[in-house]
Amino acid sequence: FNADAAVDMNGSWRQNKDGRGPGVLDLQGQILRANAARVARYLPQVLPEKVRHYVRDAVSQGEVSQMAVRIKGDLNDLPFAQPQNGEFRFAGKVRNVQMAYVPVRLQAPGEAPWPLLSGLNGDLVFDRLSMKLSNANAKWGGMAVINGQAGIADMAHNALLEVAAESRNTPANEWLSLVQKSPLDAMLGGSLHDSTATGNVSGRIKLSLPLAN
Numbered sequence: 001f002n003a004d005a006a007v008d009m010n011g012s013w014r015q016n017k018d019g020r021g022p023g024v025l026d027l028q029g030q031i032l033r034a035n036a037a038r039v040a041r042y043l044p045q046v047l048p049e050k051v052r053h054y055v056r057d058a059v060s061q062g063e064v065s066q067m068a069v070r071i072k073g074d075l076n077d078l079p080f081a082q083p084q085n086g087e088f089r090f091a092g093k094v095r096n097v098q099m100a101y102v103p104v105r106l107q108a109p110g111e112a113p114w115p116l117l118s119g120l121n122g123d124l125v126f127d128r129l130s131m132k133l134s135n136a137n138a139k140w141g142g143m144a145v146i147n148g149q150a151g152i153a154d155m156a157h158n159a160l161l162e163v164a165a166e167s168r169n170t171p172a173n174e175w176l177s178l179v180q181k182s183p184l185d186a187m188l189g190g191s192l193h194d195s196t197a198t199g200n201v202s203g204r205i206k207l208s209l210p211l212a213n
Contacts, residue, residue, distance in 0.1 A: 004041070005034035009069065022075035029069050031090070036062035036097050044079050044088075047129075051152075051159050054211045057103035062120065067092025081129050081156070090126040094133070097121075101150075101163060102209060112183050115141025122148060129154050136165070141178045143170055145205065152211070159211040166204050172197035 009029030016023060040056035071078075073086020080086035097120035104113060122136030136148030148165040167175070176197045179185055185193055 003035075004038040005064075006032040007034075007069075008032060011071075016074065016076075024074050025071055027069065027071045031064060031067035031069060031092060034064040034067070036064050036094055039064065046078060047155050048159065048211075051155050051211050054103065054106075054161075057105060058099050058101055060098050060100065062097030062099075063095045064124070065093050065095065067124075079128050083128075088126075088128050090124075092124060093122070094124045095121050097138075099138075101161070101207070106209075107183075112181060112185065115143075115178055115182055117145075120148075129156050131155060138165075140165065140167075140205070141182070143167055143174045143178055161207075161209040161211055163207040163209075164205065166202070168202045169200045170202065172199050172201045175201055175203070 007029060009027060011025065011027030011029070013023050013025050036059050039059060040052055043052050043055060045052075068089075068091050070087050070089045073080050073088075077085040079088040097117070099117040099120055100114070101117060102114040107113070117138045117140055120136060120138035122138075123134050125132045125134075131152045133148065133150040136150070137144070137146045138148060139145070145165040145167050148163075150161065150163045152159050152161050173196070176192060176195060179188070179192055180195075
């Protein structure tokens with residue numbers, strides 16, 4: 001237990017045969033609860049600094065729970081990109097997360113902020129060098145989105161965040177307001193800046209964001 005998390009773990013550790021290095025760990029258990037805003041502190045240092053800083057800046061609140069943990073292998077090889085070297089997997093739930101998926105520091109000066117994701121709930125998995133969020137629902141700038149997916153296939157090499165979600169039967173004026181108040185307005189050349197809309201619409205959102213370049 002500490003200020004960030006409550007855990008239930010068991011395992012073993014032994015020195016390397018030559019007595020050097022951090023040793024060999026065989027650990028399994030569960031994170032019962034954890035502060036999602038502190039997750040970046042526990043990411044392996046082998047990951048690029050820009051990726052760790054992205055997680056730090058993107059997630060400002062929320063809770064992780066029921067997260068199964070498995071770490072097995074020589075800690076020199078963490079997070080075991082090659083399966084034969086060991087196991088590194090965290091899989092659990094996230095709840096009430098607030099996420100700035102495009103942190104302000106990654107934006108151009110004077111650019112309008114991207115709408116926050118708030119009240120985010122879903123399933124989160126870190127598996128070796130990959131991260132995946134699935135079965136997610138949230139508010140996107142106040143607009144409800146469902147069936148959310150987000151992932152980074154390889155956090156150590158040219159990390160690319162891929163995000164997708166859906167909205168269904170959303171008032172058209174909510175969609176339009178979100179576009180007008182975000183960088184999407186400039187991307188569309190301001191063509192919808194003074195527009196109005198009525199009725200309901202459904203749609204799918206997709207975003208790709210390089211994190212390590």
